[in-house]
Amino acid sequence: MIDSARLGLPEFAAGHVWLVGAGPGDPGLLSALALHALSHADSIVYDALVDRRILDLARPGATLDFAGKRGGRPSPTQPDISARLIRLAEAGHRVLRLKGGDPCVFGRGAEEALALAAAGIRFRIVPGITAGIGGLAYAGIPATHREINSAVTFVTGHSSRGAVPDRLDWDAVARGSPVLVIYMALQHLPQIVERLLAAGRRREEPAAIVSKATTPAQRIVVSQLGKLAAAAIGLETPAIVVIGEVVRLRDGLDWIGASEGARTLPPPGPPLATPPPPTPPPPGQRQRS
Helix, strand or coil, X not given: CCCHHHHCCCCCCCCCEEEEECECCCHHHCCHHHXXXXXXXXXXXXXXXXXXXXXXXXXXXXXXXXXXXXCCCCCCCHHHHHHHHHHHHHCCCCEEXXXXXXXXXXXXXHHHHHHHHHCCCCEEEECCCCHHHHHHHHCCCCCCECCCECCEEXXXXXXXXXCCCCCCCHHHHHHHCCEEEEECCHHHHHHHHHHHHHCCCCCCCEEEEEECCCCCCCEEXXXXXXXXXXXXXXXXXXXXXXXXXXXXXXXXXXXXXXHCCCCCCCCCCCCCCCCCCCCCCCCCCCCCC
């Protein structure tokens, strides 16, 4: 598949576990180490978000073991998954734990690595392209632009209990970053939008949702923050939400649409002004708990 020796890639030894990010979907976004692991693993324990085209790259004879966790559906528990990885490694398998996106960005990779370390199992963490970067790039929305934002904040919209994260200071998030990228937000999008508006974000602020990013089923909806929950109706998960002035750049950076003849990229416009900070909420108005 790749010239591992020429690249100086490490040996995937028996009894070891590699926690590998598979990226947001497009197999072309896999790293060399991810391809190396796919071509050598004996057992591949994979998530629900791993694209089938990536699993097809596994070496002949490798065992594919589904361990996906999807909200609202029967799923293996995290301790069960970690125990499975330990058992396979102790049996002498080369174990590939394949996760969508990056294993350590809202992906529970750290939990699994800690369990492996406690059991004395050797492991390696292989980063992947997270959907909050790769998905936006495929939508023609950059995470940063030097004339717009000097910071970007990544947030999960789904706590371990399946609710809107209540340990997150939504007021601080709303005020502290010009661009917000929210993972796993569709289920609770009305509540999240309400909290951001209550904290001072503008209703007319540009916002977008990227559904099934980097896959053939990718769908993008561009709207405004105040209308985003209604715009999300009918979209499928997984999806990434982005809020901020960078969304306007999609008009000139939709490279997939341009390559398919759907639109022509306009010439670069004048530098964009830095957007004003969010308006603070009226006295006494706070986020709901």
